[in-house]
Amino acid sequence: DIQLTQSPSFLSASLGDRVTITCRASQGLNRYLAWYQQKPGKAPNLLIYAASTLQSGVPSRFSGSGSGTEFTLTISSLQPEDFATYYCQRVDSYPLTFGGGTKLDIK
C-alpha cells in the first residue's frame, strides 16, 4: 500500500507567519491528494482536493501544490483559527490512506 509521510509532525509558528506542510507519497498519486484541517474535538474539514483546488468556503490564504509524490499545503498568513492539526489523504485509489498529521501550534 502507498504510505503518506507528513513533515513536520509538529510546527510552532506565530500569527502572520507563512507556513508550509509537506506530504510525501511512497508512490505517485498524480494529483489525487486532499488536505484536511482538524480542530480538537471536531470532525476534519476538507480544505483542498485534487492537490490544489480550494474547497468552497475555505479562505484563500490556504493553498495546495504538487503532484506525483510530493505535495505541499501552504498557509500564507496564519490566523488564530488556523492553529489545528492538518492531514493529507490519497484519493486516487484504495485504501484511501491518511498521513500521520501535522500539529500546528502557537509559538
Added chain:
Amino acid sequence: QITLKESGPALVKPTQTLTLTCSFSGFSLSTSEVGVGWVRQPPGKALEWLAVIYWNDDKRYSPSLRSRLTITKDTSNSQVVLTMTNMDPVDTATYYCAHRHAAAPGPGALDYWGQGILVTVSS
C-alpha cells in the same frame, strides 16, 4: 444542506460486534457518483480510513480490517451501516461517517462529515 450523524453504542466489550449507523440528509445514495465512507481516530492519534460504499453498491475496505468490516446501505431510510466484528481495546476510537465529494476527481475526498461517535472497548 448535507448532514450526517453517527449513532451506536458508546461502550462495547472485547470480542463483541460493533454496529454503527450513519443517518444522513441532503443527498441520496441512489444518485450516481454518491458515496459514504467511514473513518476512525483513536484518542490522540491520526485518522484511519475504514470503508466506503457507493450508489451502485460498490464497497471498498481497508485491507488491514477487511475481514472484520461490513458496510451496507439502506437507501430508502438514508442510512449506511458499518459493522466491525471481534472488537478489541485497540479499536477504541471516534468513528466518523462522511460524504464523498461528488465534484472531486478520484474516489476519496470527503466534504461533509458527521460529528463522530466515541466508541470505547472495555470489559
